[in-house]
Amino acid sequence: MALGVTELGVAALGSFLLYIIVNEVIRGRARVAGLKGPRGFPLIGNLWDIRVNAADQYRKWATHFGDVYQIQLGNVPVVVVNSAAAARALFGQNAQALSSRPEFYTFHKVVSNTAGTTIGTSPYSDSLKRRRKAAASALNRPAVQTYVKLLDLESRDFIRELYTYGHAGQTAIDPMPMIQRLSLSLSVTLNWGTRISSQQEAMFAEITHVEEEISKFRSTTGNLQDYIPLLRLNPINTHSAKAREMRQRRDVYLTALNKGLDERMAAGTHSPCIQANVMQDPEAKLNKDELTSISLTMLSGGLDTVTTTVAWFVALLANRPDVQEKAVREIEAYYGADKPLCDAEDDQQCQYIVALVRETLRYFTVLRLALPRVSVKDIVHNGVLIPKGTVVFLNAWACNMDPNVWDDPEEFRPERWLHKPDAPMFTYGIGYRMCAGSLLANRELYLITMRLLNSFRIELADKVDCHPVSGNADPTSLVAMPHRFRAVFVPRDEKALGEALGE
Template sequence: MTEIPRLLVWPLAASVLLTAFYFLSNEVARYRARIKGLQGPSGLPIVGNLHQATEQYRIWSQKYGPVFQIQLGNVPIVVVNSASAAKNLFLTQTSALNSRPVFHVFHKILNLEVSEFIRDLLLEGKSGALPIDPSDITHRLSLNLSLTLNYGFRAESTKALQTSPLLKEVTHIETEIGKLRSTGSNYSNYIPALRVWDRVKEGLGVSPGPAYGRDIGKRRLQYNKVLLDELKDRVQEGTDNPCIQGGVLKDPEASHLTEEELISISLSMMAEGALTFRQGAETTTPTIGWGILLLAHRPTLQAQAYSSILASGIDPTQPLAPGSPQAHYMMAFTKEILRYYTPLRLALPKATSAPAVWEGTLIPKDTMVFLNSWACNRDPIVFPDPDVFLPERWLGASPQGHYSFGYGGRMCVASHVANQGLYMAFLHLVATYELLPADGVVDAAVVDPMRGIEDVRATRAGPKGVKVRFVPRAEKLFDANLEG
């Protein structure tokens, strides 16, 4: 056996001792950081529960109760897993969790984007002859809603997302911001030692490190400045479309605002819209994706949805015509899609701005709190038979609401817009097309919210890339839809 050279003995011993010291001191720090009196798993040393998925949180609630703590690295997190607990903390004690302002969107904006979404499906799918993955088309719908709301600017075609330098930059930057905000993709937020390692990798050129996040922030400011400058020009020329930032520019009381303050408003509005539209990939795209797959692989459900549209008195040639009655079953279908699949299964983190109390246990100020939307949407007390897709549960005496946009203060401000946009998209889809599996074979696994998910550990619960055929129900009807 080869002996270790004497010169290396002390450095190796020191390294082992330093590693052991860090390990022990870090575990002491993790133990002290835990919220006293609140149950929950401590997880593995160093990483805590970082490696475990949202579904595991729901399972743990059966052992630890509806509110418990986990640890992501060194950071204690309060996880809320039931409807009653969400009401107690996010509504009854809402002052401890600040709310966001609400903004309005014009109905005609939704109408335009949904109609073009329907048109693109026809063109890309060659009138139903070619199976397609609608993700890019759905992404354009999502991005356009955000840009139109804030700047009165939109991508004129799906192709523009790949050819326009500005749109490519917006899409890239907002996608990267989504990754940076992801709970499960940034372990350095929870494990202090990794922050040192990140800087080492950055110095060696192995990974971008913290500088990358700063660069993304600068580039986001730059593209917002470009959008703002272009809007100013349109306002000056009188060619602008109604939008939030345009309203600010035209308001005499806002004339004193500096460019930095105007861009700050833009960033705020884009950030608020992010929960629903900004990344496209976060909620709208996967929700529509799941709905398309479900309709294609459950023909009986699709037939019922189409019959409900006809029974409601809506003209299938102009399903989004002003003054059309609401198709209550389709609205119920939309809500059930959001509940059943929960596209953002772990709501964006909140932090207590004041102490909160759960069953006598004090949750200190500045504690991170997660709403497990996936678990709340499967709370059997609120949703009997939660694992069954049942739009009828939203008809008549329906539940109080789903949790896919968060709950209480700081919930998604665009939830009402998203709900209406999704309803209109599904209504127009079913009225215009018969959706069929690409190979004609119905597969239950494809539409299962666990087996059909692209990445079970991801916060964003998107379906696997499965293609669908969009067959116009009648060319005559479709031509009328295009004209509308």
């Protein structure tokens, strides 16, 4: 009996070793021939190496393997692009070949099983082209100009909340709920024509929590089962269970928002909004799933990019009174000192504030790894054939920190953009699949920055690390966010600000 058990154990071990050997042969054949890169461990490849701060690890490997190299996540070979020049060459010269997205098990098969995907996460198709066309019409420069009243309202209420909850600078507060309400309400108003006017609304807490959790399922490093299929067979797979829960909870509020708009449209009481405009456009010809995709894009885009960028910016200002004071002097030179809320119609005319926004987007790069691409055609880069079907990562973090573009990339220095206003920036991606909402985001960030700086002096109440690497609260997440902190928002001129908020 004992001998039988021993033989069985030996056979099992032998089978496992044989599997590893065969798998290593398969992994080796899957690699892009002629492209350097770290080999990693059997079965898991480089997953262990990039379990935290993947973008920074990719940046470090670039110093050894070059700006473009390959890694392996499980058995999947991935080409990683880490410099501005390489990004322009690879994505700029192969826009059509790199027009699609790979499908990952956790996000595409579990989270998005019912409501579908955002425009940014969808593979290339005729449906994607229709959705991109509709989004482009809703987010181009003339369209953004029509949203100024909404930007005015939401940014004004943002300042009002900081003033009210902070008792006019007497109480230290966590600014994150105010930032989240600002971004969420703007996204919901633009898309469905209804506001989230208070943090006390049940939908506020639900949407911000669920969307934050779903963002984690879009991470290219936080979902091991995307690369190791055996993990999907686990009968007590808590990861997939949580993904399904978030999907179901998202379906509830999407249904509620859509139903509310349908009822207002039927009654003729709806406000102009993206969803209604597309539904009434006979040329758009979008089905229900495609309309939902646009809605999800508006939600995730605002909560991912704007919320996290403003959160990092406030943390930085609290630590850098010198940046605050210089910015205020520039605003006063442009506007004068008697207009704390500034003019919402100002289309980014104060050049120092434009530079400050761009530096914030560059330095913190909230989406460190741009959403991945997959090649739909063979590509040749520097003599190396990258086959059709290869996954490609744009390391936006490394590109924004490129020493060949900036002499001092590790420094937060807004003035750099005054001297090199046309320098490349990769926070919104590059090429065909770059963020469609960048014009709106820039306009929104500019107005928020102007009003925030001109209304308050921001003083730190809790110690917070505002370094983009060491200060990242969750290095495994898709979106880089600072740790929560409290600050004191002291009105620069309480009387003038009170009067402006009361207008």
